Amino acid sequence: MDFSTYQTEGFYDELFDENNHPRSGADLLIQKIKSLDRESLLTKQQAAETMLLQLGITFAVYGNEEGAEKIFPFDVLPRIVDGSEWTQIEAGLKQRIFALNAFIEDIYNKRQILQDRILPEELVLSSKTYRQECVGFSPPHKIWCHVTGTDLIRDRDGKFYVLEDNLRCPSGVSYVLENRQVLKRTFPQVFEASKVRAVDDYPNRLLETLEYLAPQNVSSPRIGVLTPGIYNSAYFEHSYLARQMGVELVEGQDLVVHNGFVHMRTTKGLQRIDVLYRRLDDDFIDPLTFRPDSMLGVPGLMDAYKKGRIAMANAPGTGIADDKVIYAYVPEIIKYYTGEEPILPNVPTYICSDPEDRSYVLDNLDKLVVKAANESGGYGMLIGPHATREERARFAVLIQENPRNYMAQPTIALSRAPTIADGAIVGRHVDLRPYILYGKDIHVLPGGLTRVALRKGSLVVNSSQGGGSKDTWVVDGPQ
């Protein structure tokens, strides 16, 4: 299939430069695709989708009476990141996660950053994700955010920016692992010759990260993945990770606090559990501490946790660092804790609680993207240029009513990647979510989840809003 009609249309393209030449690392793949006719490429796409369905890589669709599962739409053309460029991203992510972790530890303990007035105390303490219950507490090894998924985007200039930090329960890594299984079989020769960095050891590394947290006196810790249950849209991932690590998949109802320790209810009676990789938000983990109406959590869990009798990843309280308004201060946070300049820049951000920024935002709603501080999955968001007059008016009211809860950013011309749509190869906007593990050291999974907005012109890549995914290849050769 040839690319003669493929147009980058003035956007940064992940596989082609502005002269329509393949970028470094993408040669082999482009050659391969050129050598295939349209039918064989579409057959490969079809075969990949079938494989995903058979592997059971599905997500539950809400409001569907059948409880039917669908596959997360998948595009067979990988996104390629050159190894040398990746080295920069990796360094930037390690720096950022190190600083954010230090920030969380500081906020819940000494609060030096607030005393030094790097960011307003009021802003931190008013965050919905600030947890009073964690004040004075330090988790094992002072690590709070063990698993992070950081959203990166590229602007027209080709530079990577951090769009969002996800430090609570970032999902999607199972798609990275499964997409890779599928693509290895789709383009075996290109894959091998491109020297793609492996992602397969992620479950192992995650397990090591979790084992590292276990209380010192426990020699072979018992570990579980805590899931909200089968109706959660990420249930597949919870079950997948538990299987890959060979640990228990537990729900809140399976756990009980007895004599101060957390136990699983088993057919042989109660058994102690030492580490939880919890995929439940803070709000739900313990009805005695947080939301009393939560049916998903474990009464008494926080008490056992604060006494060091069970470890949790991520630690409750990490959400303070992915508040979308505090995000604006992350470059300052990085400088404060590392003494270095940030390697990965933020997207310029206007903070609506700042009067000057606010009036700029209100005057320019048609040019900006507005986000609520604590929403995710593309909810609570206004994309100014694509919104109706009514939607903009509604957000103007929301911002004025509760300025603390909003921030705005210029609309970024997200980079694009060649994608199969309606039987042709066309440019579609993408972002990138690498996954970072923080245990004995900080490890960045090479590549990550490339999400693609499958609708023409769309900038929203969330799976709940018509997004799909691609495999991401970090390639080291041949040059």
Added chain:
Amino acid sequence: MLSRVANSVYWMCRYIERAENVARFISVNLNLLLDLPLEEGHQWQPLIAITGDREQFDQKYASCTQEHVIKFLTFDKDYPNSIISCLQSARENARSVQEIISSEMWEQLNRFYIEVKEAENSGFAQNEPHKFFQMIKMRGHMFTGLLYSTMSHGEAWHFARMGLMLERADKISRILDVKYFMLLPSAEYVGAPYDNIQWAAVLKSVSGHDMYRKRFHRITPTQVVEFLLLDSEFPRSIRHCLSKALSSLRKISGSLQGTSRNRAEKILGRLQADLDYTDIEEVLGFGLHEYLDSLQARLNLVAEEISSIFFRPVPVETELSAQQ
């Protein structure tokens, strides 16, 4: 293993077996319709009696016609023991233990559920009930076959088989109870062709006609009861089912031969011994209905014990009350 997982596997199998048995009840009647003159064949009321849910039926349906009874027992989503409700519950249980069962079992169950749903909408069930209920029985057989041949026979499997066997024993006892009650009073039929036809229909409904013929040749009510209650080899005799359930229970608790570790084992073991060392004359002398009634009550006790030993281990007082 986790109590919740054991519970789900156990109930998944009970629900599938329950759905299959409802199809079997209905097919007894469908068989009779083919073989008997009209008025004798039109006995749909006993099917509702078997379920013990007469009240619920009466609230919604005016009379015990074939159409109403089949609709209630097969497709009524408000009735928790209808085929469609059972399959839905089985599927929900299976979904939460997908990492424990084989993917073949999950796919089979999924297809089973979807097929039954589609059969209502397409009119297949109404237009060709024989084929439809035959299909349900075959789907049930296929699931059981996959359970035996694609899942490791470890602890989870024993919970699955125990659920299956307890449910099957219970349902056979109900078929026997109602049919015996219904057929015997018509004393003038005894020895007449109709009588044989009716008992043959009972045997067919539990897929036992051929095996019965090999053992007893002629059909008599007493021997049919003996076969379905006391035969040691036929896989749908109550005695056979309970011996398998007991052996799974013993594997789960890890009891040695001749010992028992919990009340569930004691009750089930004693029930099993009763069946091993009784004979049909003794049962009939006691009264079949009374015998089956007490058997069902003991099976309920076993199920309650299993649930409290394995599925709800150690009621734990909360941290707060422990400190006070």
